[in-house]
Each structure stands twice: as structure tokens, then as C-alpha cells.
Amino acid sequence: MEHPNADEPATDTGGGLVRVRLEVSYDGTALHGWARQPGQRTVQGELELGLATVLRRDVDLTVAGRTDAGVHATGQVAHTDLRADLLAQHEGTLLRRLRGVLPADIAVTGVHVVSPDFDARFAALARHYVYRLTDAEFGPPPLRRADTAAWGRRLDAGRMRVAAALLLGQQDFAAYCRRREGATTIRTLLQLDVERHGDVIEVRASADAFCHSMVRSLVGALIAVGEGRREPGWPASLLSLTSRANDVPVAPAGGLTLVRVDYPDESQLAARALVTRAKRAPDPTTAS
CATH class of the missing domain: 3.30.70.660 (Pseudouridine synthase I, catalytic domain, C-terminal subdomain)
Structure with missing residues (x-):
């Protein structure tokens, strides 16, 4: 089950970078959860390795929900920041090339350039x-x-x-x-x-x-x-x-x-991230 990835800070989008959203699906049966772990197969580890193989650059992913070992996903979301010129080199071929290097139990089903305010974790509703x-x-x-x-x-x-x-x-x-x-x-x-x-x-x-x-x-x-x-x-x-x-x-x-x-909506992404980062407090009208 998912729990927030508090150890992953938001990524700086300066320096000619573009923010990229990835849609991800996986069969978690043989995977030790999302987060990379030494000596274990994880979704993050396999994805970052696959992206690095295709792009020839190290990639750090921030995810919407860190699923546990054995848990699956058909609608997982992650983001990373890439150089605009690097992304342009792979436009139209990235999904196919990732399919060729990723294991059969993980698939990237969509790649989109998004607003720099998009944060897979903190902007989620x-x-x-x-x-x-x-x-x-x-x-x-x-x-x-x-x-x-x-x-x-x-x-x-x-x-x-x-x-x-x-x-x-x-x-x-x-x-x-x-x-x-x-x-x-x-x-x-x-x-x-x-x-x-x-x-x-x-x-x-x-x-x-x-x-x-x-x-x-x-x-x-x-x-x-x-x-x-x-x-x-x-x-x-x-x-x-x-x-x-x-x-x-x-x-x-x-x-x-x-x-x-x-x-x-895109206009509300930054405001949503600020709200999510703030410490949650119980609502006295609903908490028991």
C-alpha cells in the first residue's frame, strides 16, 4: 500500500529543464515495492535504470504513491526533470524504446511534458x-x-x-x-x-x-x-x-x-502542492 515518499524533495526545474510526467503500470508480484533498495528488484530501480539506458543520463523519479512489495498499479504517476534538448531527441520513440529495455512486469504507458508546478506527489488530489x-x-x-x-x-x-x-x-x-x-x-x-x-x-x-x-x-x-x-x-x-x-x-x-x-487543473497545481506540504490537522467537525 502507498505511503508518502517524504525523503524525496521536490525537484528544481531551472537550467533549461522541462518537467515530464510518466504514467506507469506494473505487476508487483515479483517486485519489492516502489522505492529503490540495494540488491532488490523495485519499480523505481528498474524504471530509473531503463530511462538511464535509453537517455544515457541518470534520472531521479518522484512518485505519487510508494506502493509496498507485491502491490500492483495500473495508474501510477511519477515525474522527473529532463533537459529539453535531450527529450526532443527521443520525441516519438521513448515509449517504444522503454518497452525494449524494461522488464515485462513494468510498463510506461504515457510520457507528457507538464507545467513546472506539477509534482506527482504533492500536487495529487x-x-x-x-x-x-x-x-x-x-x-x-x-x-x-x-x-x-x-x-x-x-x-x-x-x-x-x-x-x-x-x-x-x-x-x-x-x-x-x-x-x-x-x-x-x-x-x-x-x-x-x-x-x-x-x-x-x-x-x-x-x-x-x-x-x-x-x-x-x-x-x-x-x-x-x-x-x-x-x-x-x-x-x-x-x-x-x-x-x-x-x-x-x-x-x-x-x-x-x-x-x-x-x-x-494546471492553474491550481502550485496551490495544491503548498496545501499538501502543510502538516495536516484534524477537522473537528469530522474527526472521531
């Missing part, structure tokens, strides 16, 4: 995730086995839906987050819907941002309700806690996919 799981006896459909988690007990999607609705709004989600020093756990949960389609249950989660492990922990709590082990009000009752709840299970990573990141 919302991140949207889908969690897929199946309670079918035979497990996930073979063609969806990478992005659909298997669950061994029948789940009541109606009970899960009731519990999900009680979690919406601006809250302190400390009970559902792995603590990071100096990072806030206050988030605005915009959507948490549960739908059953045959033997597959989809949980759709949208928020201004998600802290470390938040989506998978929310899904784990909803699963406990769906199994009948907890009452629908239990997940919301944990919002009064100021640290992670030990009894909240974390759903398997393979069911989670980042599907979209929303951004404001």
Missing part, C-alpha cells in the same frame, strides 16, 4: 485503489490470480459495506497505519465501497493520501466483519486509538492495485 479478493472454493480465476487474493471463508459483503461507510471522512487512522517517525496519520477517506460480483469482492478506496499499510489494514478489518468475527461498528471504533491496533489483520498485498491518481 486523491489516490484510488481497488482491492480484489475471492471467496470461491477454487480460488481466483487463473487469468486474475496475480491481482486477486484468495480467501478461505465466505464473506458477507453487506456487512462489510455497512462497516466501510462508518470510516469515511477526515480521521486519524493511526490504528490502521504502520507508524513512520514524524509522519501524520490523519487522512481524508473519500470512498470506501464494497461490491460483490459473483465470487469476487471488490473494495474501492479513495483518499487524499494513504499512510503505510492503510488500505490493506482497512480491508483486513472489513474482512473480519465479513466473516462475522467482528461487528460492523468495530472498524470505526478503532479510530479513537493513537497507535496501530495489534488485532487488525493486514490483507495480502497481491489483491491491491493503484488504479488512478487525480490532479487539479
Whole structure:
């Protein structure tokens, strides 16, 4: 699950550089998350290597959401700054050439020159995730086995839906987050819907941002309700806690996919980044 990449500063766009937005998709099954790690295959590591191979220049990427090991993406967004003349040399061929050097589980699906105010992380309005799981006896459909988690007990999607609705709004989600020093756990949960389609249950989660492990922990709590082990009000009752709840299970990573990141109009990018950089504070009208 995504958590903000606080160690990546915004990039200076001076010196004849242009800001470039990349749309990225990946199957996270064999990847150790987004962030580069020595000796491990990661999305950032593979992408930066692929870009450097094609452009013959080192590239540093800033990402909308640092997904965890095993988590997938169909709508990830990153940005970097490149010399305008260098980008012009590869205009029209960059996607094809990246396809030739990137591993099969990572794809760059779009490259666009954007405003220098665009920041993949700080200018984002919302991140949207889908969690897929199946309670079918035979497990996930073979063609969806990478992005659909298997669950061994029948789940009541109606009970899960009731519990999900009680979690919406601006809250302190400390009970559902792995603590990071100096990072806030206050988030605005915009959507948490549960739908059953045959033997597959989809949980759709949208928020201004998600802290470390938040989506998978929310899904784990909803699963406990769906199994009948907890009452629908239990997940919301944990919002009064100021640290992670030990009894909240974390759903398997393979069911989670980042599907979209929303951004404001170009004229609002700089203002949005300023708001996001400011420390979040609870809204007394919605926090519990």
C-alpha cells in the first residue's frame, strides 16, 4: 500500500529543464515495492535504470504513491526533470524504446511534458485503489490470480459495506497505519465501497493520501466483519486509538492495485502542492 515518499524533495526545474510526467503500470508480484533498495528488484530501480539506458543520463523519479512489495498499479504517476534538448531527441520513440529495455512486469504507458508546478506527489488530489479478493472454493480465476487474493471463508459483503461507510471522512487512522517517525496519520477517506460480483469482492478506496499499510489494514478489518468475527461498528471504533491496533489483520498485498491518481487543473497545481506540504490537522467537525 502507498505511503508518502517524504525523503524525496521536490525537484528544481531551472537550467533549461522541462518537467515530464510518466504514467506507469506494473505487476508487483515479483517486485519489492516502489522505492529503490540495494540488491532488490523495485519499480523505481528498474524504471530509473531503463530511462538511464535509453537517455544515457541518470534520472531521479518522484512518485505519487510508494506502493509496498507485491502491490500492483495500473495508474501510477511519477515525474522527473529532463533537459529539453535531450527529450526532443527521443520525441516519438521513448515509449517504444522503454518497452525494449524494461522488464515485462513494468510498463510506461504515457510520457507528457507538464507545467513546472506539477509534482506527482504533492500536487495529487486523491489516490484510488481497488482491492480484489475471492471467496470461491477454487480460488481466483487463473487469468486474475496475480491481482486477486484468495480467501478461505465466505464473506458477507453487506456487512462489510455497512462497516466501510462508518470510516469515511477526515480521521486519524493511526490504528490502521504502520507508524513512520514524524509522519501524520490523519487522512481524508473519500470512498470506501464494497461490491460483490459473483465470487469476487471488490473494495474501492479513495483518499487524499494513504499512510503505510492503510488500505490493506482497512480491508483486513472489513474482512473480519465479513466473516462475522467482528461487528460492523468495530472498524470505526478503532479510530479513537493513537497507535496501530495489534488485532487488525493486514490483507495480502497481491489483491491491491493503484488504479488512478487525480490532479487539479494546471492553474491550481502550485496551490495544491503548498496545501499538501502543510502538516495536516484534524477537522473537528469530522474527526472521531
